[in-house]
Amino acid sequence: MYWMDTGANKIQRANLNGKNVRDLVTDIDISGRGLALDVSGSKMYWTDSQQNQVYRANLNGSRIERLPTGSRPTSIALAVGSNAAVPAAPLAASLNSAPVLSSETTLLPNYPNPFNPETWIPYQLAAPVDVTVTIYASNGTVVRTLMLGHQSVGIYQGKGRAAYWDGRNALGEPVASGVYFYTLTAGEFSATRKMLIRK
Numbered sequence: 001m002y003w004m005d006t007g008a009n010k011i012q013r014a015n016l017n018g019k020n021v022r023d024l025v026t027d028i029d030i031s032g033r034g035l036a037l038d039v040s041g042s043k044m045y046w047t048d049s050q051q052n053q054v055y056r057a058n059l060n061g062s063r064i065e066r067l068p069t070g071s072r073p074t075s076i077a078l079a080v081g082s083n084a085a086v087p088a089a090p091l092a093a094s095l096n097s098a099p100v101l102s103s104e105t106t107l108l109p110n111y112p113n114p115f116n117p118e119t120w121i122p123y124q125l126a127a128p129v130d131v132t133v134t135i136y137a138s139n140g141t142v143v144r145t146l147m148l149g150h151q152s153v154g155i156y157q158g159k160g161r162a163a164y165w166d167g168r169n170a171l172g173e174p175v176a177s178g179v180y181f182y183t184l185t186a187g188e189f190s191a192t193r194k195m196l197i198r199k
Contacts, residue, residue, distance in 0.1 A: 024061030107184040107191035114198040117167035122157040129187040
């Protein structure tokens, strides 16, 4: 979770249980009391009504930028598009509400399931990391490895972001009907789920 400490002029974050509090942005004038997260773009935005500014930075507090608005912003919301990492709805925060960023890397259920011939495998990342999805037959044989590369913090859920499997093996051949398993490997994290191809 992320919040603004207007008394200490800083932005902080912590795990959802309140542990591991970290200062992200310090020594700034946070008079606007508005904070919003763009999880898909790995950015946070906040306001400063005294200087008529909207600021943004990376979610870890690096690369602070000023975005002049010509007004006196006191709150802020982001409209996130349909291909972004979170649903298309405003993300807004003030002293009374705060957007939530998951503190855990998680492998989510694929969809559709059962499927024929393609499926999407969603997941969420709590830290930037190299990501791989490996597909296994029920006997443990590796069918396909999807190298997804280095990815930033976020929820990879929509069809434009989730891992995609076309139901083919490494040779490009359609696999047979039956139960398969998929494993997400993200740094030291690893989790496995089951899926079913039905033709």
